[in-house]
Amino acid sequence: MAVSDSPSGIREKENQKSGFVAGCYEWVEDMITALLVVMVLFVFVCRLNVIVNGNSMLPNYKDGNRVFVSCLDRDYSYGDVVIIDAAGTHLNERIIKRVIATGGQKVDIDFQAGTVSVDGKTLDESAYIQNGITREQSDLSFPRTVPAGHVFVMGDNREVSEDSRSSAVGMVDCRYIIGKVPFLLSPFKGFQAP
Numbered sequence: 001m002a003v004s005d006s007p008s009g010i011r012e013k014e015n016q017k018s019g020f021v022a023g024c025y026e027w028v029e030d031m032i033t034a035l036l037v038v039m040v041l042f043v044f045v046c047r048l049n050v051i052v053n054g055n056s057m058l059p060n061y062k063d064g065n066r067v068f069v070s071c072l073d074r075d076y077s078y079g080d081v082v083i084i085d086a087a088g089t090h091l092n093e094r095i096i097k098r099v100i101a102t103g104g105q106k107v108d109i110d111f112q113a114g115t116v117s118v119d120g121k122t123l124d125e126s127a128y129i130q131n132g133i134t135r136e137q138s139d140l141s142f143p144r145t146v147p148a149g150h151v152f153v154m155g156d157n158r159e160v161s162e163d164s165r166s167s168a169v170g171m172v173d174c175r176y177i178i179g180k181v182p183f184l185l186s187p188f189k190g191f192q193a194p
Contacts, residue, residue, distance in 0.1 A: 050066065050067050050068075050069050050083055050094075050178075050181075051064060051065070051066055051067075052064065052065040052066075052067060052096055053093060053094075054160075055157055055160055056095070056096070056097070056155035056156070056157050056160055056161035056162065056163070057081070057096055057097070057098075057155050057156045057157060057161075058156060058157040059156070059157075060081075060128055060156050061081070061096060061156070061181075061184070065184055065185075065186060066184070066185040066186040067083075067096070067181045067183070067184055067185060068181065068182060068183055068184075068185050069083050069178060069179040069180065069181055070179050070180050070181075070182055071178065071179035072179075073179075073180055074174065074177075076099050076102055076151050076174060076177065076180070077099065077102060078099060078100065078101065078102070078118070078123075079098065079099065079128075080098070080099040080180050081096065081097070081098050081099075081180065081181040082096070082097060082098075082099060082151070082153065082177045082178075082179065082180055082181065083095070083096055083177070083178040083179060083181060084096075084097060084153070084172055084176055084177055084178065085176045085177075085178055087176055088172050088173055088175070088176020088177070089168060089169045089170070089172070089176075090167075090168040090169070091162065091168055091169065094178070095162075095163075095169070096155075096181065097153035097154060097155055097161070097163050097164075097169075097172075098128065098153060098154055098155070098156060099151045099152070099153055100116060100118065100123070100151075100152045100153060100154050100164070101118045101146050101151065101152040102146060102150075102151050102152075103146050103147060103148040103149055103150055103151070104145070104146065104148060105118050105119055105145070105146050105152070106118070106119055106120070106143050106144070106145045106146075107142065107143060107144050107145075107146065107152045107164075108120075108142050108143035108144075109133065109138070109142045109165065111133075111138075114133040115133065116133060116154070117143075128156050129156050129157075129158060133158045138165040138166060139166060139167050140165060140166070140167055140170070144171075146171055147171055149173060149174050149175070150171040150172060150173055150174060151164075151171070151172050151174060151177070152164045152171055152172075153169070153172055
């Protein structure tokens with residue numbers, strides 16, 4: 001004698017199967033949503049895995065330091081430390097530099113005195129530069145006016161920094177700035193004052 005499932009038992013098994021499949025679809029949907037949120041967060045809001053390469057920002061940022069990059073605030077001003085995409089320069093890698101002047105401002109460098117002036121005012125850069133400004137001449141002439149939508153950037157270690165004093169970098173179009181660096185991730189030293 002053969003035993004068969006009752007119609008209600010078959011329906012119950014089918015409901016369990018469809019409930020499991022629906023649960024799997026829901027789980028996959030949640031995972032895709034979470035992945036999209038993380039991708040949007042790390043592309044448009046911030047970047048965590050940016051590593052300083054080189055010594056152009058000594059003593060404040062050393063080779064190998066990891067920095068937090070905020071991509072939200074696109075209003076750049078004097079003193080901001082920014083990450084610039086390689087496509088915005090004639091260099092082959094991203095660079096980290098400090099904003100010295102913004103669109104419309106006039107930058108002058110006195111290589112004899114070792115000073116930088118913006119709009120006729122000599123900057124006091126003693127809080128962040130190492131060894132003063134280099135006395136070497138640039139391949140660009142000064143004074144220069146920063147075009148609208150651009151910034152003039154320099155490294156803190158002026159003797160080795162390739163920055164806006166060079167035609168390889170020049171005035172940086174703000175569209176190529178990935179974001180600002182408000183603090184180091186490793187080693188963590190806290191938030192910087194602008």
